[in-house]
Amino acid sequence: MARNVEHSLLKNAKKNKKDEFYTLRADIEQELQHYTSHFKDKVVYCNCDDPKSSNFFNYFADNFSSLGLKKLITACYKHDDQEPGQSQEIAYGLEYTVREAGEPAESVITHFRGNGDFRSQESIDLLNQADIVVTNPPFSLFRAYIDQLISFNKKFLVIANINAITYKEIFKLIQQNKTWLGIHLGRGISGFIVPAHYELYGTEARIDGLGNRIISPNNCLWLTNLDNAKRHEDIVLSKKYYGNETAYPSYDNYDGINVNKTQDIPMDFGGAMGVPITFLHKFNPDQFELIKFRKGDDDRDLRINGKSPYFRILIRNKRLGTK
Known part of the structure; x- marks a missing residue:
């Protein structure tokens, strides 16, 4: 319960x-x-x-x-x-x-x-x-x-x-x-x-x-x-960005996409992704890079169509080239 x-x-x-x-x-x-x-x-x-x-x-x-x-x-x-x-x-x-x-x-x-x-x-x-x-x-x-x-x-x-x-x-x-x-x-x-x-x-x-x-x-x-040992375990990625772009909207003020759940991180996207702070509990530094916290290029909270999702961390998959 x-x-x-x-x-x-x-x-x-x-x-x-x-x-x-x-x-x-x-x-x-x-x-x-x-x-x-x-x-x-x-x-x-x-x-x-x-x-x-x-x-x-x-x-x-x-x-x-x-x-x-x-x-x-x-x-x-x-x-x-x-x-x-x-x-x-x-x-x-x-x-x-x-x-x-x-x-x-x-x-x-x-x-x-x-x-x-x-x-x-x-x-x-x-x-x-x-x-x-x-x-x-x-x-x-x-x-x-x-x-x-x-x-x-x-x-x-x-x-x-x-x-x-x-x-x-x-x-x-x-x-x-x-x-x-x-x-x-x-x-x-x-x-x-x-x-x-x-x-x-x-x-x-x-x-x-x-x-x-x-x-x-x-x-x-x-x-x-x-x-x-746990912090060196890979997050298993099963979703794809390409072909499902509408599920991953882009930010208004940063060149990156929004991901609502850690389990939804796409396996095929090499650019910046904004993920919830709970991602840090599964974060493997060998798999992902932490880019920045919360703010876009204008130093304001990340926004999608003018609205800000709750605290996002911008990450990048180290094992993929940039998009």
Whole structure:
């Protein structure tokens, strides 16, 4: 059954500064299974995670030996706007290592002088130790968060709102092959635990047996620069442009054709094609080139007979000559 979901919580995260969406263990396990080869002898940093409650920390702690990790580091942010009755939270970093096989884990807890924000020098000092960052970062600060990871040349696997791929900064990284979509998105991310003061939206919002309040927004994805086999699989093309030109109208303000669905990309057209942003989930950089996002030659949204289809990405089939 299709989900009937209210998206306002995540769409308004930046406006409301509500970033407390905690990832379910099942969703972490489902995605991480595709990257296990990347973690051997690596230092993993979960820099938006309280180890007392984070499923990211629990996943890596439980699988420390099987993944062959060198060290696990996590850091917790202290909220400055606690609700009445809440105990004072303490920001801290935790380093976790396994000394020898079969021996107990060794952990070191350091209380931050500041609030544990990922942009603080204390957190950056931990980031400098890390090889791979894995977490669910604050959606309201997503641009700044990714910019930091790129500037520090870190590998990463993080959760984002689907709208993040429409940000010009993020699309540029995708276009430059510096980041790409992970395996799961939308329905493939089953939900998030939210605090008691968050409203439960959607027909699949629920409270589980442990009392966790869970929403299923159906509009998130994984973003990464860890390679996986799926991103090198060709999109199977079965449609043809020539002989069916009316099904692929040309843009008013760009020399290219419109394609409404990824499955309708024609196999015989070598020119520019505008496709939906969901194309990026199946994008194989060996098969297609990303030309630009959304705008025509006049720097306005792509138009067909004066009307603009929803966000289009202009692509070209690398294996065909230009039309």
